[in-house]
Amino acid sequence: MYDIIVIGAGHAGIEAAMAACRMHKKVALVTLDIQMAGSMPCNPSVGGPAKGIVVREIDALGGLMPIVADQTALQFKMLNTTKGPGVWSLRVQSDKEEYKKQMASILQNTKGLTVIEDACTNLLIENQRVTGVHLKTHGNVLARAVILTTGTYMTSTILRGHTATVSGPEDQPTIQSLSAGLQEHGVRLFRLKTGTPPRILRDSIDFSKAEKQPGTPEFFSFSETTKPEDVLSFDRQEICHLIYTTPKTHEIIREHLQDSAMYSGLVKGVGPRYCPSIEDKLVRFADKERHQLFLEPESKSLETIYLQGFSTSMPIDVQEQMVHSLPGLENAKIVKYAYAIEYDAIDPLQMKPSMENKVIENLFTAGQVNGTSGYEEAAGQGLMAGINAALKIDGKEPFVLRRDEAYIGVMIDDLCTKGTKEPYRLLTSRAEYRLLLRHDNADQRLLEKGYQLGVVSKERYEQFQKKMETIQKTKELLQEVHIKPTESINAYLSSLGFDPLQHGCSALELLKRPQVTIKGLQSWIEQNIDASVARQIEIEVKYAGYIEKAKRDARHLQAMDQKKLPEGLDYLHMDNLRLEARQKLDQIRPSTLGQASRISGINPSDIAILSLCVKPHKK
Known part of the structure; x- marks a missing residue:
């Protein structure tokens, strides 16, 4: 008997299992071959536009992918540096073999985690509640929650020319019986396709x-x-x-x-x-x-x-x-x-924002089985599924990230509100608050939440607090540094295309000008400032107005997302709602008024009617 069983040791399964272990749960990770953990059957890389920021968010929530990706990288490249900081994103060329080795070693040596090399042939379900799994060799194994992260291995077929071969990626076996078992209990599946080059x-x-x-x-x-x-x-x-x-x-x-x-x-x-x-x-x-x-x-x-x-x-x-x-x-x-x-995926419209399936209780899903593409999207979902499965077992409220808090929040909201008919990929254009969701501030957005959940260590949290103290003290220092209109400072400003200073000002005030950097002002500051701290301050100062506007817009979204809708609402017989709105609301069953407002086809008049059904907000 386990607290949680995770099916699959891909990028989603690894993060799900590790997060649950950090939250002191007894976890079993079922995989065909532990040496294939963290396999990269397609791109040998981690990160890229939007995806790189997701990896930073995984790090702020105590995930494993960022650490191993750094240690096994063959090349580091920061993308989009000629554009604004809202789209900067790190990408690394990975050593796919070393990445797998490190992941397998960590999983095999994690306290509270049991690795079972076997094939999951079906889920054990009683009264629409999952109670465990059936394994090909080990038979029935019981658990209080199951996290399904089968990736592209569920009823998968390799296609080349006019030939179709029943197989998973990299000549691994496919799982044929899971699809039928899920459909038997009302889970909707659909076929997706992806591919790989020579x-x-x-x-x-x-x-x-x-x-x-x-x-x-x-x-x-x-x-x-x-x-x-x-x-x-x-x-x-x-x-x-x-x-x-x-x-x-x-x-x-x-x-x-x-x-x-x-x-x-x-x-x-x-x-x-x-x-x-x-x-x-x-x-x-x-x-x-x-x-x-x-x-x-x-x-x-x-x-x-x-x-x-x-x-x-x-x-x-x-x-x-x-x-x-x-x-x-x-x-x-x-x-x-x-x-x-080609493989089977689960309709993400049947998924709650907590990653739990709406049809089968205590069944959580994460990764490509939810219709996404990419290692990073999978890892982010796995992390959230592991956290929420542990919270569900403890009888606690789910952990849901808002769209203004993380790209992970944008992705999960997109999936369970809009669904997908093709492999979903995160893009910066999907995030309306991307200036708030930057590479440099992932820890500021999420690390304290991770610490409160128990997935981030006390030592890591204390290091973060020291970093924030350093940033604050550095800003105070820059405010105190008074720069006079001397020949040298005016020569520096002239080289950047600015008019000379007429009056003195603080270094912090001067940083508001485009292209003026802390490094460029170093001889007047007379104190060495760490490069990462300097980047953080420069972004905050130069984009202060835009950031504040984005925060104001986000506060409106936050207010809508705090208004919870009752779970048992009978949308199909709700007076004054349009027929399209009734059907879509009944299909998706949003958990908040904010989520309902983001459903395609739901208009402001529908939201006005729904607002009458909102639960009183608990302070």
């Missing part, structure tokens, strides 16, 4: 025909606990390369379009809009003369290069022609051929 032997590539893509020289990390000495120095980091498709590549793809599993009629599921196959790119963007591709290393222990942007489900012989048409890959040797994979 892997190329490194020594068979002529890199002189590609553009070098180095990382960022400055120190950045996903975890606040990571120190510069914990990661590869810039001069030891790997270099990625950029190439482009050629007219010959496009000609080959168009000639063989009907040989692709996607266009032959073999694929039934919906593919990812924001990470399409190369043949889909040619069809959707027919006017583009070329598409960029990145050559990325997978691991120091592997001789393979990942061909980013060249996902395809073409037959093997056509893939050979396609790859050999690319610059530098004329003589390339393909080590692993590309494929598409």
